[in-house]
Amino acid sequence: xxxxxxxxxxxxxxxxxxxxxxxxxxxxxxxxxxxxxxxxxxxxxxxxxxxxxxxxxxxxxxxxxxxxxxxxxxxxxxxxxxxxxxxxxxxxxxxxxxxxxxxxxxxxxxxxxxxxxxxxxxxxxxxxxxxxxxxxxxxxxxxxxxxxxxxxxxxxxxxxxxxxxxxxxxxxxxxxxxxxxxxxxxxxxxxxxxxxxxxxx
Numbered sequence: 001x002x003x004x005x006x007x008x009x010x011x012x013x014x015x016x017x018x019x020x021x022x023x024x025x026x027x028x029x030x031x032x033x034x035x036x037x038x039x040x041x042x043x044x045x046x047x048x049x050x051x052x053x054x055x056x057x058x059x060x061x062x063x064x065x066x067x068x069x070x071x072x073x074x075x076x077x078x079x080x081x082x083x084x085x086x087x088x089x090x091x092x093x094x095x096x097x098x099x100x101x102x103x104x105x106x107x108x109x110x111x112x113x114x115x116x117x118x119x120x121x122x123x124x125x126x127x128x129x130x131x132x133x134x135x136x137x138x139x140x141x142x143x144x145x146x147x148x149x150x151x152x153x154x155x156x157x158x159x160x161x162x163x164x165x166x167x168x169x170x171x172x173x174x175x176x177x178x179x180x181x182x183x184x185x186x187x188x189x190x191x192x193x194x195x196x197x198x199x200x201x
Contacts, residue, residue: 003116005058020185023054023120027184030054031177036124041132042095042104044087044113050128051114051121059116066115075153077112086111098170101129102163106155123183131174139171140182 002012009015030036030053039046052063065084070077078086090111093104105126112118127137143165151162173179 003059006060007058019055019058019116022057023117024181024184026054026057027120027124027181028177030124031180036128037131039128041125041128042091042093042101044091046128047108047113047121047125050124051117054121055117061115062117063114065113068115070112070115075156078110083111083113087113095129095133098130098134098167099163101126101133102166103159104129106152106159106162109152110156120184124180127180127183130170134170135174136170136172137174137176137179138166138183139169139173139176139179140185141179143169143182 002010002015005015007015007018009018030050035053036050039049048063048065055062065087067080069080086107090104090107093107094100095104105122108122108125109118114121123138123140130136130138147165148162151165155162171179
């Protein structure tokens with residue numbers, strides 16, 4: 001079953017293709033317009049705005065906190081009833097060092113505030129923090145897919161691996177659109193998860 005969408009698509013595979021195509025186009029516009037750099041790095045408001053821009057042509061919930069519980073494989077993200085408190089805590093986390101920024105990124109991934117599109121929005125949000133604090137971003141083209149996914153899966157318990165993977169991919173090429181766009185590639189960074197209604201969890 002495909003998520004309810006503005007495009008009227010009922011096939012989940014077709015929706016995934018259209019979602020990637022449209023969100024990539026929006027990501028380019030976001031990058032080239034300079035609007036991204038006007039957002040306050042590390043805030044949920046910035047993440048929400050990124051998400052809204054990427055997905056507003058596809059979903060009514062673009063930029064809005066999810067109202068259902070979600071899980072991926074055997075991992076359940078933050079329950080809806082605690083989500084707003086979790087987001088407030090994350091926003092208040094420090095981001096003055098590389099380790100602090102990655103810890104904040106990991107916590108936001110655990111929160112998974114949106115129904116869909118958390119990964120690509122989160123990676124832009126991460127780059128925004130790194131760019132503001134250090135004038136660096138992640139060279140997503142040099143991040144191994146399997147290493148990243150495994151490290152992210154383990155990160156809620158042990159974040160040393162994701163810190164290592166991402167630190168080795170830092171670059172000062174903050175205006176390189178190709179590297180930025182690699183982080184939006186949903187076929188590369190798998191974003192699928194199983195969704196459940198709150199009553200089912």
